[in-house]
Amino acid sequence: MNRLAVELPGLSLKNPIMPASGCFGFGKEYAKLYDLSKLGAIMIKATTLETRLGNPTPRVAETAAGMLNAIGLQNPGLEKVIAEELIWLEQYEVPIIANVAGTLTEDYVEVAKHISKSKNVKAIELNISCPNVKCGGITFGTDAAIAAELTAAVKAVSEVPVYVKLSPNVTDIGEIARAVEASGADGITMINTLIGMRLDTRTGKPVIANGTGGLSGPAVKPVALRMVYEVAKQVSIPIIGMGGITTVDDVIDFMSAGASAVAVGTANFVDPFVCPNIIDQLPEKLDWLGYHHVTELTGRSHR
Amino acid sequence: MNRLAVELPGLSLKNPIMPASGCFGFGKEYAKLYDLSKLGAIMIKATTLETRLGNPTPRVAETAAGMLNAIGLQNPGLEKVIAEELIWLEQYEVPIIANVAGTLTEDYVEVAKHISKSKNVKAIELNISCPNVKCGGITFGTDAAIAAELTAAVKAVSEVPVYVKLSPNVTDIGEIARAVEASGADGITMINTLIGMRLDTRTGKPVIANGTGGLSGPAVKPVALRMVYEVAKQVSIPIIGMGGITTVDDVIDFMSAGASAVAVGTANFVDPFVCPNIIDQLPEKLDWLGYHHVTELTGRSHR
Amino acid sequence: MIRQERMRVVKHKEIAHNIFELTLIGQLVHDMKNPGQFVHIRVSESYEPLLRRPISIASIDRETLEFTMIYRAEGRGTTILSQAKPGQEVDVLGPLGNGFPLGQASDGEHVLLIGGGIGVPPLYELSKRLVDVGVKPIHILGFQSADVVFYENEFRELGETHIVTVDGSLGHQGFVTNVLDSIAEEVSTYFACGPTAMLGALQNALPDTKGFLSYEERMGCGLGACFACVCKTTEAVEADYVKVCSDGPVFPAGVVRL
Amino acid sequence: MIRQERMRVVKHKEIAHNIFELTLIGQLVHDMKNPGQFVHIRVSESYEPLLRRPISIASIDRETLEFTMIYRAEGRGTTILSQAKPGQEVDVLGPLGNGFPLGQASDGEHVLLIGGGIGVPPLYELSKRLVDVGVKPIHILGFQSADVVFYENEFRELGETHIVTVDGSLGHQGFVTNVLDSIAEEVSTYFACGPTAMLGALQNALPDTKGFLSYEERMGCGLGACFACVCKTTEAVEADYVKVCSDGPVFPAGVVRL
Ligand SMILES: Cc1cc2nc3c(=O)[nH]c(=O)nc-3n(C[C@H](O)[C@H](O)[C@H](O)COP(=O)(O)OP(=O)(O)OC[C@H]3O[C@@H](n4cnc5c(N)ncnc54)[C@H](O)[C@@H]3O)c2cc1C
Ligand SMILES: Cc1cc2nc3c(=O)[nH]c(=O)nc-3n(C[C@H](O)[C@H](O)[C@H](O)COP(=O)(O)OP(=O)(O)OC[C@H]3O[C@@H](n4cnc5c(N)ncnc54)[C@H](O)[C@@H]3O)c2cc1C
């Protein structure tokens, strides 16, 4: 029996490791490096109703132990994603979590309705936390009532479980988590990026064309870990944790704090093989900790 | 004429560099390393009405390009601070900014009233953002109305200008800033620490006895810089910026974003001479940027 | 195939002010195809600096499995890289991107190779490969000043070479575009790498000549997955955008909107 | 005086499994007074790892201006430190804290020096200094297992030495407290450094002997400014708390509340 297997609403994961949305595209590039079937799941790039060309460049900037990004949800749009990307991904034995974004509630609903029909899409990840678009995105993620409403609307049409991706840029993330749980969310994914900024010291102007960007990478791990720990105490739906995960030890920490599975984002840029490497290291780490099954890790900080 | 001099409410700074509260004690230790009169000002450790012994240890933990702390506002209490620490500091030609903390509004008012009478205390820094105490502190800093009320109460009794220290752990820091400005704050200091956590991977338990701690150091700079940039657009009172400042370039960045002066915290632990070193490097940096006076830097990102 | 490999430092020296020539050895060299491809380098094990640094391949030696890069140590990452000692290992991801197309010019034809600053290195391997097939390269190499000029002789050995410096401290004073007119020969194609402003000026200056330009953009993954390095395109092409890392860094003139 | 200095690595070698002996040279040695003081080390220029690492001074040579530390490479920072090569520079802040009081025992008297694991190093300089004034040290050194035992002979040369290992792979099996009874001589004073649990056990085992214990706490500044390393005190002393970095790390038995 597989020591790494994790069962979550809609998702039968052979292991709890998956690339985070936006850090893995639709898989094609990494498929050249390793077999995607090795992954627990894949969170694809945010998909919107229409094609989006995103923000002007520069879109990324490096910071101390982290990076800022303001891609701006660039993606080919619902139709192309279904017809080209998702179909292509069917060749792999890996559940897809479709990250859904939009400007208005109707956009989210429309995208969720159709994309959830795709054969390999096993769950929706409702992106109410993108800090890099003028409207939509984070505006949904910082108000509990609005977040709850959107969750309910998407739940009503989705044919697969709905996970809501929370923004860390809030005073009380527990409140938002409880609100989306109450309105039917099947799970929570967290955290999205912290809003940050880097200036060009010479000119004094922002390095990123968009001005601000989303902070990710090892620098944010302490904040992400604490938020997962907090939310785990307040909701009973499963959490997929992320935020700076780079090593197998980071995975242990997030699961200990209460995550049932984890996503790896920025680390894919530093080491494109980070996901398969972590998956290979997990069993030995479980032995070292004296656990038989990876699910035993979830929430051990709280015991 | 001094290229580095900065005039702020209550404060005539010979330069815009000062150690941040809690990272410099009451100056005694660093006085063994260099002449404190060299500093623009000194933000002393948070002072409460009564003696506080703080949290159990471990109180600090290292994180990627940052650290967590949960000291718990340990300090000898108002009386001793005035009678021993502040008197001792009078031998130096440096304005003192007294960081004031408490549990109830009355505590803040009482401390501010008395400490603001001390000869060398030129301003109060109202600490409504300490994440490491069970009550008081941050609870005041995450609600605009409460923050405004406390500010007004302290303003009413303080004999020196009042700067309010903002917490980054909020959805809309601009709202809090505007609220305290409206209720009479003379200036804003920002940011305090981000709430974070580190787990011992082996045991799964928090490294810091308090559980969570405040994240500081280079890792938080992008978040701090973005918040200073945002608040500078929304208020007209001066900002003393901080959060990860370690080099003279960091100082330029914070002033460009809108700060009139800056505070250096965690970096004092990495390099105890960081403040005097930055002060020595500033003039050359101004030349490099083509500015004559340091005040010309303030807000250049917005021009 | 793209590999990640800890390659060993064979040679590493400063060949001009803050300009370093770094030679690495490893299996990854097997897969290097066209000049103009690049590698993505992790300069330290630490989380700071975090991201890889894209650096062009300046010359390839398939026999010895060695390749050489030339880079400017300016910021945090490249400065750390510049301290790597022979025998030490460097984490390299590559080869990445599509380089300059070979076989665009034929035996005896003249072509222009125009480089600006740290855009010069990839032109060296390109020039060698063109010379191998009898093409006659003419090099126009622009630099800030004499102290940062490198590989002048290496290029002269391959063909006519014009050095241009902004401050006139070596060769012609001004920009690479200033010497274009002084080129007597009939050129069929031009290849360029350098700052975007330079590439734009060249497209305007050589509207009727077939050209291939190598672009720079801030990168995340370097693989085509993160959409960090996209450039909008002109009406000339169908796609709305291209990715510098995976579709480029080299594009035919007129493709990228400037 | 406390200084910050880039000191040069003179010697650096692994003397037991993951246990390194590092000798540095520099002016800072002038100011080293008592054994038991420590230095605060920055292991890299990078922001990661960020904080300094406190390491005890294991021996001092005023003539050559060299001092030696012995540390275990376990976590991120000490592992990076363990790669420092002779000739390289290390950023050292120190000397910090107040060490073991000398002159507590007089000529001919026997004293106990008890160390646990990486708490053993500071006892070496202490023992040398005691021997210099005719005091007779008896060493009880506890380790996990034989492979991490170090300086056994160095201590034997200075006086009676008992090695204790948890797994019994060398010397007595068990804890340092197990061998206390087997000490025949009358001892006037004991000095100890090691895990807090060990220090507590010793205080209970030697209630009527004058003792000085060196404590460990997580540190920020290392100077006394940040209140990171505070320990609550017993009723025996007036102060409510002490700081390990500046008031300690050595305290008389009975001062720190355990
Ligand atoms: C396809 C390609 C090929 C390149 N080839 C070379 C080469 O052969 N020689 C050479 O010296 N330089 C080359 N560059 C530029 C080189 O990547 C940057 O100079 C380098 O990344 C700067 O890193 P740093 O640590 O010095 O600066 P930092 O300021 O520390 O860099 C901070 C961040 O910004 C990025 N960045 C900064 N400047 C640039 C830039 N001009 N282009 C892309 N990213 C940048 C860095 O990669 C890093 O992520 C190339 C760039 C690209 C895109
Ligand atoms: C006064 C004093 C003297 C010491 N003398 C020695 C010595 O001579 N030899 C030796 O091997 N060790 C000594 N230590 C312990 C040594 O400081 C730690 O082993 C070391 O800091 C661990 O760092 P790391 O990079 O290996 O671990 P990491 O896990 O990377 O450390 C993370 C953070 O926790 C801190 N930390 C971790 N363990 C300890 C600890 N036990 N005590 C204090 N801080 C810790 C680190 O300083 C760092 O800030 C001493 C500690 C103190 C307080």
Ligand SMILES: Cc1cc2nc3c(=O)[nH]c(=O)nc-3n(C[C@H](O)[C@H](O)[C@H](O)COP(=O)(O)O)c2cc1C
């Ligand atoms: C370049 C980049 C693009 C991202 N795009 C998306 C996205 O489209 N949708 C989304 O929900 N999150 C997106 N994120 C956020 C990540 O999914 C993840 O939540 C965040 O980066 C924290 O994880 P990390 O520190 O491991 O990167 C993006 C992050 C990065 C760095």
Ligand SMILES: Cc1cc2nc3c(=O)[nH]c(=O)nc-3n(C[C@H](O)[C@H](O)[C@H](O)COP(=O)(O)O)c2cc1C
């Ligand atoms: C050990 C430590 C203790 C602190 N104590 C206080 C305090 O007493 N009062 C306060 O307002 N801020 C306190 N802070 C926050 C700092 O003043 C500063 O706002 C924060 O650390 C960000 O700056 P930095 O990144 O430069 O450290 C403390 C920070 C640290 C690291």
Ligand code: FES
């Ligand atoms: S750098 Fe990620 S797509 Fe080009």
Ligand code: FES
């Ligand atoms: S470490 Fe800062 S007071 Fe001891």
